[in-house]
Amino acid sequence: LTRLRKITGAITILTSLMKPSPSGFRLVRAVETFGFHLATLDLRQNSAVHERVVAELLKVAGVEADYLSLGESQRVSLLRHELSNARPLASPFAAYSDETQSELAILRAAAKAHATYGPACIAQHIVSMAQSVSDLLELNILLKEVGLYRPGGASGEPSSAAIMAVPLFETIGDLEAAPAIMTEWFALPEVRGITAARSFQEVMIGYSDSNKDGGYLTSTWSLSKASTALKSVFADAGVGMQLFHGRGGAVGRGGGSSFAAIRAQPPGTVQGRIRITEQGEVIAGKYGTRDSAMTNLEAMASATLLASLEPDALSAADTARFSAAMDTLSASAFAAYRDLVYGNNGDDRGFRTFFRQMTPLAEISGLKIGSRPASRTKSDRIEDLRAIPWVFSWAQARVMLPGWYGVGHALSAFEDKGLLAEMAQGWPFFAASLANMEQVIAKSDMGIAARYAGLVEDRALADAIFPRIESGWQQAHDGLLQVTGQSRLLEAHPALDASIRLRLPYIEPLNLLQIELIKRRRAGDEDPRIGEGILLSINAIATALRNSG
Template structure:
């Protein structure tokens, strides 16, 4: 069965950076052997032998540096489709199992570093604070910034997670079992028991469908995203914030003034309507209800747990009078608890919290799976009252020598109540500016204000919108007959207003405007929010105010270039300035990595994002406004992905000012939050990097002007090369859809949102996710590197001075080093020979194939050459040995999958709708898409 080649007989002792590499190899071999046993038992010896032969061919080809495509094609050639499906599933499961072992190995290495006292690891809070002290940053500054940090990961429904939650749950069980194997000898009876359990879990995987039977609904996406709170976030976030306080106390003798809201989770699932017609007011109501249910269920469980744990007897201790009063007010007259004041007090607190839950959930309170209090009590007016009662409990515990219990048992519950509240996380609203202008036009028309809003120029629109924002009257009239779109949008806003009224501002904190290009795009949203009371006009001497942040999203290269001008005009608008003042004088701006990349290519996108941030920072500073940036990053380098710590430190000076928001998308959500250890590492990295970048302030990513000028020239040259390929050849859209399985990707049940904004087949109208996902499948991955080679050649090809400057930029400028290293990661994953086979078999026009693939191949070689010249190494993963090892482990599993996918795509596209096995061939294609995405890991 597929297993990697055995390690050398006398391996070198593992160093600190690679501790337990043998253990990782052993885990993967064990999982491969167990999967082989299952395949042999379930699918027969012939299938097992075919899979093993394919693995050996692929391993040999990769080891010898020779293409194994031809040999694999001969081996895996015409087979019964049922057997082909077995082969695909085997390699898919093997990749997933290898991923699970690798994730466990990361945690194993972390524990090893702790056990040998090797000191804080890079990227951790402790290591960051140590470095800031060594850099001479003022202690008071560090403590002040630690207390003001605001880090918000925002989970979106952008669909690249192809795995079912059922699969993720089984893999979690396998990870737990592998962890239990650590340190057990071969003769240990416990080991054989665990191995049997592992085989049972792998058998479960084999007999479980990999793909979903039906397309996800938004309600499914809501429920799946909420699983991560019980899986890791309820445990990890309060503990991380407590550790932040402890580190500050240890280093500086005093905790930060306020660290209760360092990490605030966000979500778009149920509030993001941009291009998703299935997100309605009812769906938003469902999202809020589910979030509230999950939060309150957790709080009720924790109070119930405390009521069991705090069993102190009044015969042995003397509680405070305040604690006795809580116990008396509980109404608990059980003779069994007569001498247990803490238990009685907490039962009363549970009853009041349950009543609060009934109040905010209404009929949905039945979704809670916890006991109904025997003695009903009046509800808490707010969770702050419950937190105060827990203070009473903690104070009483400390009064009789039980301070440790107060710190270990009670304080985490208080912190959790503060962090998650009744809302759990902030649900953002998002909609496209094109929708807003139509809704506003409809309202203005029915109100008799204007019949030609859509025909107005920008100045006229601003005048009309400003007048409406100053007016106390509303546009909406109960007897007017509005367009369906207007009715739907206003219903969502009404639901948002009701939610804020019931749960507070944190429940719906932001309104994001996609494709924002002008001041009117922002003022339109302000007018719409005014209609539901979330924006209030100035009256009786009181200035205008807003209940939430209005966030323009700048996405394309052109929008990014003009973003600072738009922001300057917006902040200069007198009415909008009042709204900003009501939001603590802070403006949030979102920048889009995905669409800017699809619009102009990787190098151009990265520079325009950097330049836009720098300009936005200066604009906000000039206006006296605090700026918070929201980074719309995806999982791949082509969509803004890459190591988060380096990415945050590489931002322009002043752009990370105590606060940052970032999107978490697709399969990266499970990769980062499926387990407490993963969540801890990811969140700590975000917090540590934000702290480091904020403390560096104006000393951040500063670079000489000559470097910035060179980078600007490179971006322009890369933009020209990219646009010439992608948008300059009328045949390119056809080439893309033939060489990639993009059309087939659309049949995968991975999300509720359509793949394209319109029915057009143009690249412009395709969403960035399937654009990147498609190129990943054929291993060309052009969104993350195309145009860079031409740019370097144009600017420095025959100029040794410029070549030396590029090397200096890589050595000394964090921004440039980050984009070159991230590009190197993708170049290591790209495979031009695999891509060539897709082109040869699937692109039907010889001239189109020769021209376009020839240009891609030439650019790929040019980019590899320049990456080596700049970094000084032919290995694009020279500084990332762990990823290099991971890719070596998984490449042999990918090569057979590519060969099968190419053949199935050819068969499917050549067959007619009545072909006997067409449905099975399509299922095979879907399985290969899933399997290749698994092997690549960050696929979209």
């Protein structure tokens, strides 16, 4: 009852801040609660870029001629030594590459913003593809160059960093390594002083790349296990933990109900702090009107409070049983997914050709709506393709593969179906995972997908791969109904079922039109109306499907 009163009181306060007030106290109350600023900015860069920039700075400064050849322990030792020295590495009289000049210019602009607007304007710098402690130290080296990192003094005052280095663990392997990396990070004396001043450390976990790497079920389970393991690491270090969930709009990128997702977080990992990204069409859908924004913010606030204050939903014995079952399911789903997408021998050339010809990936690039190119490199490998076009392309072809493939194999192979039903009923994590997958399967259509498969030039290749996708979809569909005890998809969610069914008759003609236009364009028809029609169809299908990218 006490917990309920606290939750109700907090929600009432948050709601009152959003409602119109005839007096002028609403603004005063909001400023006192949230601070006098509109929004803060995050910086973000790939760890490989930091690595190259630091290597060049060290080389030009005469400190280390070949930093990139050093092992991890050597890098950490060198970087820590440099961080203890207030002397900058960069010289205004030296020549640097465009990349190095660009990165230093960005950080100098951040330092200027701090001086002009205060430290709250930019508080975090996300290091994407973080795979080691040196990745975080390299960022602090660059922050030191612009005065945003200050070494500790001789009299014993601790080091300080005006911007927090936030590691982003993205792939399955990175998520597994995250606890060890953070343990080593917190063991550094200079880091202890920085985290003590803030009282917390943020860690970002990526849904998109982990899904592309290991499939839907393995991604969600790896994220949950990493969160649980990080909780213990932070507790041992005496540091508050703030997880930043890099979710996208589509289920294959962590999408779905924010309320259910927060409630499904492992016990003890929220602790009153959580960050969640809202991207793309989700922003308009959730926050396009005042009423929808209030509803979604209230849902997220209440879910955070419940996840922080409620007792554990499972006993220790049930947690152990369910976790062991998930390990088995994840391993089975991972094997099936990797075998299809990357091949047992690591050669994905056949599948990547099939994917690029079956889906409108090349045509999507013509929309020019992304801030970055579709691939990280000039390679056409699946590993180098960014997660957004990967998920978006499958959605356009009505396959939605990133949101379900491999799960059917896992459910079918698992012998104790009663245990699965028990998990679906009593474990918020498993229930939310199945609910998200159910929505994706309901929006997919293998009949339409088969027509897209007709775009593949090599019929033998299409006949070898598409039946595997069809079979996997059927297994996921049947396994889901069996575990949830439903006779049809979305039987327990009639409102969502009606919404999807209402839109499907309008989407199907758009898909057929898109297929015909793509055929003509790929056959060499350069009529500009065809190109425009393809782009219009892509936009229309995405709008109708909603959370598809």
